[in-house]
Amino acid sequence: MKNILVAVDFSKEATNAAHFAAELAKRLDAQLTLFFVFHVPVPISEVPYPIDFERLEQENKEILGAIALEIESEHHLTARQRSVPGFAVDEILDEVSGGKYDLVVMGMRGAGGKLSQLLGSTTVAVMRRSQVPVLAVPALAHFKAPEKIVLTCDFHEVNHPEVFSILTSLSKRFHASISLLNVFAPGEAPEKKKAIEGIKLERYLEGVDHRFYFEEEEQVEQGIDNYLNTHPSDLLVIIPHEHSLIDRLFFKTHTKKLMLHATIPVLTLPDKTKAPKLWMNEAGSGAQ
Numbered sequence: 414m415k416n417i418l419v420a421v422d423f424s425k426e427a428t429n430a431a432h433f434a435a436e437l438a439k440r441l442d443a444q445l446t447l448f449f450v451f452h453v454p455v456p457i458s459e460v461p462y463p464i465d466f467e468r469l470e471q472e473n474k475e476i477l478g479a480i481a482l483e484i485e486s487e488h489h490l491t492a493r494q495r496s497v498p499g500f501a502v503d504e505i506l507d508e509v510s511g512g513k514y515d516l517v518v519m520g521m522r523g524a525g526g527k528l529s530q531l532l533g534s535t536t537v538a539v540m541r542r543s544q545v546p547v548l549a550v551p552a553l554a555h556f557k558a559p560e561k562i563v564l565t566c567d568f569h570e571v572n573h574p575e576v577f578s579i580l581t582s583l584s585k586r587f588h589a590s591i592s593l594l595n596v597f598a599p600g601e602a603p604e605k606k607k608a609i610e611g612i613k614l615e616r617y618l619e620g621v622d623h624r625f626y627f628e629e630e631e632q633v634e635q636g637i638d639n640y641l642n643t644h645p646s647d648l649l650v651i652i653p654h655e656h657s658l659i660d661r662l663f664f665k666t667h668t669k670k671l672m673l674h675a676t677i678p679v680l681t682l683p684d685k686t687k688a689p690k691l692w693m694n695e696a697g698s699g700a701q
Contacts, residue, residue, distance in 0.1 A: 430520035436556035568607035596636030
């Protein structure tokens with residue numbers, strides 16, 4: 414991985430995510446870019462008033478520069494800076510659409526509670542629409558080289574197996590094990606199609622330490638929570654499909670929402686386009 418974009422909004426949660434991303438970038442020898450989207454006020458009265466755009470832009474650049482200086486001083490790396498006007502989700506997606514970034518890092522709100530409340534609408538929207546992996550960092554999380562990675566798998570067909578390259582890269586770089594977690598409903602009968610997808614997963618993750626785990630639970634989000642309660646983990650990975658697990662976890666109001674452990678980052682791998690080749694070429698040495 415060569416380029417990491419971290420979205421900041423000057424909140425303490427976003428700044429924490431920037432520190433997390435900086436440490437990850439240093440361990441992976443990647444370039445870090447701090448990206449801020451500032452909103453230009455729109456007059457709501459019939460009487461127009463002048464907006465000093467240049468002053469607004471300069472003020473935001475100065476604040477972003479102060480954060481960059483803090484990041485650079487603490488983590489001993491160089492952080493690029495980008496600030497643009499607009500709406501956060503649209504501008505973040507536009508920035509990464511050119512293919513020059515391998516990962517987007519964003520912060521979570523708060524420290525406990527329902528996942529939908531923690532992530533916030535901007536982070537969820539970027540997770541659902543981004544064509545590159547998105548890492549959401551909890552407010553209480555501090556960087557730790559991952560040792561236990563949990564990949565939720567529903568045995569649906571993966572259109573672009575290249576998405577798994579990020580997992581094999583992280584596993585090899587940090588000597589991390591991967592737990593493939595499947596939550597199945599009570600009485601659910603085995604299906605040939607799912608068995609075939611399980612065999613494919615074995616092939617995709619060949620060469621890295623991995624094993625399957627199964628949780629019997631009516632609600633997927635509860636099954637994930639059950640597993641995390643009994644198996645301390647460092648990273649939760651989700652591959653959104655057409656019937657998105659993100660939607661099930663974040664937006665269905667008639668089910669119990671996943672109660673996120675306050676220090677576990679969540680990584681989404683988009684099965685929408687081919688993963689950056691940079692992931693595929695990573696050999697990686699151990700990092701602690």
